[in-house]
Amino acid sequence: MTGSSEMHVGLRYQPDAEQLALAGEMESALTELLPLARAHQGGSESADVWEQLAGLGILNAGVGEDRGGSGLGATEVALIAVTLGRQLASPALLATIATFGAALDLNETPRVAPAFGDGEMLWVNEPGANLLLVRSGGGAVLHAVPEVAQPVDEFTWGVRLMTGPLGPALRTLDARELQLLRLIDAAAMAGIAQAALDMAVDYAKLREQFGRPIGSFQAIKHHCATMAIAARGAADATSFAAVAFDSARADTAHRVESALLFASAAAIDNGGTNIQVHGGIGFSAEAEPHLLLKRAQLLAALAGGTEAMAERVAAAA
Template sequence: MAMRETDEQRALRDAVAIFLDKRSSQARVRDLMTTDTGHDTSAWREMAEMGLLGLTLPEEVGGAGAGYAEQGIVMEEMGRALLCAPYFSTAVLTPRLLAAAGDDRERSEILPRIAAGELVVSLAYAEDSSTRPPVRVDTAAAQIAGQWSLTGQKTFVLDAGAAGLLYVLADTDSGPSIFAVDTAAAGITIAALTTIDLTRKQYRVEFADVAARLVGTPGAGIDVVTTAVDHAAVALLSEQAGGAHRAMQMGVDYARTRMQFGRAIGSFQAVKHLCADMLLEAESAISAARHVAAAFDETAQSRWSDLALAQAYCSEAFVFTAATTIQVHGGIGFTWEHPAHLYLRRARTDAQLLGPPTYHRDRYLQLKGV
């Protein structure tokens, strides 16, 4: 599979990098992570004008019709910059969900609003302590006089505080199904969760007879959410790889410039080994993420097993690299003022966001028939 970037892809990467230099500086990230929603509406509008929110959406709904590779480029740069915005939930997860649901009316109404930057959307599917779609769905939907209502709760809901719309997995007589819920509806309660990653907001959402509308085919909810999460995972790999690469660069740059005993600390063998290990993990994560994106663009037969293995690898590579760069930085790396800990926080969260590495390894073995 070809992994060399085209001229258009390089131009996309350069444009995103310039935007992030302006809109996602360390100072700006720190400002946004202290807010309730972590959402900069002016930056969001600029992302819409650049076409980033509709990057992979079909052209008929205002999108660019780009593929996994292009979305990977954007997510890789966003991972480097620790972008604090509801991009993954709105521009990655939601379009994948609507594509899997096959509800043309919903897609024609919602996707143009996403592309235009008019609407922030997220998925609410996780329950209890698992970030994977649940086997048993406790949130229930009931239909009375033709109107659906939801009762129950969801957790680990990304960006719910900034969202105007949620797609919720709820059980019905026909089986688990997908419902659209307005976050301003009566009976809904959105509470922020305390997580280690302050740059990616997560929430618990409770529903008490909340009005909803059915999306897609009744009873197909588990398959729809699982498909959406798995396709969105391709983009998450790129974010992890970009974050790992930036963390590695931070450590190597510090090792080159920090002087101790009259010489750069990077000249000491122990530090050299740490930097070499970081380089290996970061570059391998980049290769794995780009390989999987290319595999999905080409619908390669091995794409699902490649994805499962890469999810486990990139998760651990990001954690390792972020933790090791703190070690290279020494005492300053542990301080609140230094950005190294922000990358470790994001790495820890990303490693659990769509399932832990152990889950993906088990899945890889199952796909390989072991």
């Protein structure tokens, strides 16, 4: 029994107090810098936002100090990405944070636009992007930005999508870089799941029917409770995967893939339920609920889709 107890000494499953405190400080700054209402204007961030994020050390947060980065671990980066997801940070911003170290190998200060597609390649338009992150099968490759591109639509997905012939492949992400990319995806999805819950609860407290807040009705309570369970599960699965990544656990790949699948489902389901709680206004372009659902669906597509996620979970197990 003594040997068994000693074997488990030092195992951690969640972030420690210092990591949570750092994430809390970043959360305050990011919430002020990235108000949710700006997402109505487009899916890209302004040059000023990029500059301020660089000044905060967010863009290169996961890069070692010996390479000019902030030197944070995956756990801190994931906690920051949760806030970025909650504030609907540009998909290009998430891709840049995830691949900053890989791009440095190309002697680039990156601004990375994520791409996806089966046959026709689509990517998220990001002014100033100098790299594309293209995922196919089980991997991801950094490409040069195409010299010729054309818009696909105006704003259907809450971002502007482009298409065109890909530039040359420059660097393939290795297994650990790919895990970090998927961990950041999971964290952003967990943030969206929490944002949808918060938005639904706030509305349920304010909206009245029959002289009572709709949050007092059993059906709405059940919806919000289900959303709360999903959001908490996504957050815990993601933070556990991040700690596993930093601890180099043998089951890291399985933890990361599971967190991504769990968080994606939570974000999409909570996004849809949030619209239901809002009723008719939830479907209107002027309101914000539809932005959360669209972003969750877009991030899932950028990550290869939930079916591919489920296959990777099974393979990693």
